[in-house]
Amino acid sequence: MAAASRRSRLPSRVTSRRKRMPFKSPFTLVLVVLTASRCFADDDHEMEEFLKREFSLTKPYQGVGSFGSSHWELMGDAMVTTEQVRLTADMQSRQGAVWSRIPCHLKDWEMQVHFKVHGQGKKNLNGDGLAIWYTKERMQKGPVFGNMDNFTGLGVFVDTYPNEEKHLERIFPFILAMVGNGSISYDHERDGRPTELGGCNAMVRNLKHDTFLFIRYIRRRLTVMIDIDGQHEWRDCLDIPGVRLPRGYYFGATAITGDLSDNHDIVSLKLYQLTVLRSKKEEEEEEEEEITIPSVDNMELLRSGDGEEGMSSIALFFTVLFSMLGCIFLLIIGLVVYSHWSESRRKRFY
Template sequence: MAAACSRNHSRESKSPFCFILRGNIMGFHIYRAVACLILTISPCFAEDDHEMEEFLKREYSLSKPYQGVGSLGSSHWELMGDAMVTTDQVRLTPEMQSRQGAVWSRIPCHLKDWEMQVHFKVHGQGKKNLNGDGLAIWYTKERMQKGPVFGNMDNFTGLGVFVDTYPNEEKFIEAQKKRYTPRTQRIFPFVLAMVGNGSISYDHDRDGRPTELGGCNAMVRNLKHDTFLFIRYVRRRLTVMIDIDGQHEWRDCLDIPGVRLPQGYYFGASAITGDLSDNHDIISLKLYQLTVLRSQKEVDEEEEITIPSVDNIELLRLDQNEEGMSGIAIFFTVLFSMLGCIFLIVICLVLYSHWNESRRKRFY
């Protein structure tokens, strides 16, 4: 019918059906053009968590076959301490006591938005709570510095994400003659994040609880399937997720807005053992550059960041303060409850005596 309309112009001009059909055909072409335009520009208006373009940055990534890792001048990565390279992994520490090792990038990272995917493995002969101590992923100003914080220096400047496998805080709680509450007890292994400004110390006895931004339990030891850690930093928002169940699905661990990290810091991974030990292996560190549209104001604010900080740090510490006051709060709650009960009993006795006295007067 459309062909008939195009062949007979005189009839086309008089037939209402042809007018409608031509309008539908033109409308379809217009709709198709608009749809193509929308599909073309839609990534520009996408949310941060969707449709972001990502590019693997090989100069900041570590993966098999680990060519030249640790050798002078022939690799972007440098080994420290007891770390060693094998065909299958970079072993940060062997399953031996009092060892620490690390691998650090030689190139500072100047990306505004990035995503790190960590393929790691923690395994050993130790049973539950008889293993340690854990590993850490770093984005810090300092590099290649031995220390007590999972094999890195204390009072670091930047971001640390820790996979802590031993609960030191249990001994601290026992020494203080305190007890965990269901709200405050953590199950280990535990993943947590901390931002340091060069003057904040990691509390080893309390497993970093006073300075943690958030965390989650992660049963990562001696698993037969692969385990992954996901760290994303976009528009001053830090997100950590884990994939440890063998289902190839990310599980939320923490999501903190207002995290300010300067550019030009170094990526690294480290681990430490003490009286207890584990093999701490890094299979790969893959860094992706994320392309996110920013306003000029946001660009200017990023350039002003010189010291790592967290905007809402006071709110994050509020729970810690409430935890410290929990014993006192319980004491005063019980005390005032008892006083309230006594007061009510006295009032009831006074009212009863008045009622009883007035009742007897009515009989005389």
């Protein structure tokens, strides 16, 4: 891979540290180089990466959608153009998808998504969004951004329309992640808040520059970053440890429109295999614990934290309100008692 493209894909916290500085001696130069190499090795977990073309979708999309001639299959209203795979056009009631035909058995991987969301609708008059999947099921139409509900695996959603009337100061479009085990339903009315692992706002509509989504799964840790500002720098979106995803699932991308619509385009999906150095103990522990059902450690803790966050503003409002009413009530009682005391005191002097 070219050095320039490798540098552009690195998170900004790595690239921003590279500054020129004078070296006063060869010994200093050697010491700094060794220290820097150790730091970069620690940041990347001493890993190497390899582009997996059989799991990547890039131009010129040769044979995509044709039976037996491509690793990718189209579904619904999706279509291939010279510039992108259009999941949905800017029209009402459309669903489209592109799914990998080959299950992925990689232990650690990284997906870079080049996408576009654009249309004629004004702010909050567009919808509904797109999703990137790593799931047991494939090629299933449904209400969750064009995929089935109660899915098994990972979904990363680019949600462009708020369904919840009081969305608790959340700014849309919003990117969030969810892990399903086949029995967890996505809550449309609350924009997925009860089951989300985390997320971030991302103003991705109608931008003239490229927009990217970065999904990394390494050592049972899920990291999502975005590059949407045209600065070629990654911005943190969510970072969750203890995410357990089985191997052998399928990658895909889906989108859906309803009464409101947008063009949802996938320019490229690039999957990289990450080769991470592990200790013998780590390898033995992972081999002993075979993951068969997707799960997240401390998911109940994440949910309770989200619930507390959602209720904090309401609880604070009522706390302040009742505190003020209590203070006013006590003040009135105090004034009444004081007036009675003053009157009785004056009567004693007559």
